[in-house]
Every structure is written in structure tokens, then in C-alpha cells.
Amino acid sequence: MAIHEQQREKEVATIKELLRAFPDFPQKGIVFQDIFPIFQDPAAVKLLITHFERYCEEHLSKVDVVVGLDARGFLLGPMLACQLGAAFVPVRKQGKLPGPCISAQYTKEYGTDHFDMQLGAIQPNQNVIILDDLIATGGSASAAAELVKQSGGNILSFLFIIELITLDGAKQLPAPVYSMLQF
Numbered sequence: 001m002a003i004h005e006q007q008r009e010k011e012v013a014t015i016k017e018l019l020r021a022f023p024d025f026p027q028k029g030i031v032f033q034d035i036f037p038i039f040q041d042p043a044a045v046k047l048l049i050t051h052f053e054r055y056c057e058e059h060l061s062k063v064d065v066v067v068g069l070d071a072r073g074f075l076l077g078p079m080l081a082c083q084l085g086a087a088f089v090p091v092r093k094q095g096k097l098p099g100p101c102i103s104a105q106y107t108k109e110y111g112t113d114h115f116d117m118q119l120g121a122i123q124p125n126q127n128v129i130i131l132d133d134l135i136a137t138g139g140s141a142s143a144a145a146e147l148v149k150q151s152g153g154n155i156l157s158f159l160f161i162i163e164l165i166t167l168d169g170a171k172q173l174p175a176p177v178y179s180m181l182q183f
């Protein structure tokens with residue numbers, strides 16, 4: 001196995017070890033994957049950001065904008081954006097952003113919601129990545145993609161820590177998906 005691949009697998013194992021699963025949260029039948037233990041370990045947070053940074057540098061053109069999804073995408077988005085020398089743009093749940101916004105409704109694993117993005121936050125033809133902690137049905141990421149496309153942004157890739165592969169959410173997304181680990 002190449003040294004690079006060994007390193008990648010070590011990083012994945014470190015993060016996997018820190019995750020915690022909560023059955024029947026927030027609803028019966030959902031196994032909730034909790035990423036917050038990662039944030040009790042600063043070395044693990046650095047590892048995670050470096051892991052995503054390396055993916056971007058090795059596989060993507062220059063990233064202009066990192067879009068993070070409310071709320072857990074905000075934990076990683078600004079840190080990754082700083083490392084990449086990119087802007088950070090938040091996609092927020094409806095009614096939280098001031099000024100003119102564009103909106104999209106979506107359905108996720110446990111309910112429906114609306115996302116907003118501030119008008120003009122992304123310029124036409126900017127290269128964008130969309131980052132979140134987890135993809136389940138893909139409803140949230142897909143709605144964020146709609147907002148990026150309405151703004152004229154060019155989506156290079158979607159990045160997640162966790163992909164729930166049984167729900168097959170990645171297949172509806174309009175750009176390549178990188179997930180660090182899969183359940």
C-alpha cells in the first residue's frame with residue numbers, strides 16, 4: 001500500500017474512533033451520528049482540516065468559495081476556507097440571514113426545511129465547494145447546490161465527513177462527492 005494511502009487510512013480510523021452513534025435521535029428509527037467528540041480533540045480537528053485540504057489540492061482546481069451548511073457545516077467551513085485561501089459563505093436555515101436572500105426548500109432524513117443564502121455572496125463563475133458534516137438523503141446538499149447554481153457559481157465538489165451510503169444521497173448531487181468515511 002502506498003504511504004499516502006496508509007496515511008489516509010490512519011486519518012480515517014482516528015476520526016471514526018471519535019464518532020458516537022445515538023439510536024432513535026432525533027426520531028425513532030434514526031441512528032444519529034454525532035461529530036461533536038471530534039471537537040474535544042484539537043489534534044483531530046487539525047487532522048480533519050488537513051485531510052480535506054489535501055483532497056482539494058490534489059483533485060480540484062483553485063477553490064474560490066467554501067459553502068458551509070447550517071449548522072454543523074459551520075464548524076469546519078471557515079477553517080478549511082482559511083487554509084485554502086478561499087472565502088466562506090454560509091447557507092442558513094430560513095429567516096436567519098439579513099438582507100436580500102435566495103431560498104430553497106428541501107427534505108432531509110428527518111424532516112423538511114428551507115435554506116437561505118445572501119444575494120451576491122457568490123459571484124458568477126466562482127469555483128465553489130459545498131461542505132457539511134454528513135450526507136444522508138442528500139436533500140440538504142442538493143438545496144445548497146441549487147442556491148450556488150442560482151448565484152452562477154461553479155460547483156467543483158461536495159465534501160462530507162460521513163456518508164450514509166444506504167440512503168444513496170450522493171447520486172442526486174450535480175458534482176463529485178468526497179466523503180471521508182461511510183456507514
Ligand SMILES: O=P(O)(O)OC[C@H]1O[C@H](OP(=O)(O)OP(=O)(O)O)[C@H](O)[C@@H]1O
Pocket residue numbers: 069070071072073107108109110132133134135136137138139140141169
Ligand atoms: O442529507 P440530508 O438527509 O439532507 O441530511 C443531512 C443534513 O442533516 C443534518 O443537518 P440538520 O438539518 O439536522 O441541522 P443541524 O446541522 O443544525 O443539526 C446534517 O448536518 C446535514 O446538514
Ligand SMILES: Nc1ncnc2[nH]cnc12
Pocket residue numbers: 030031032033034108109110134136
Ligand atoms: N443519521 C444522521 N446523523 C446525524 N446527522 C444527520 N443528518 C441527517 N441524518 C443524520
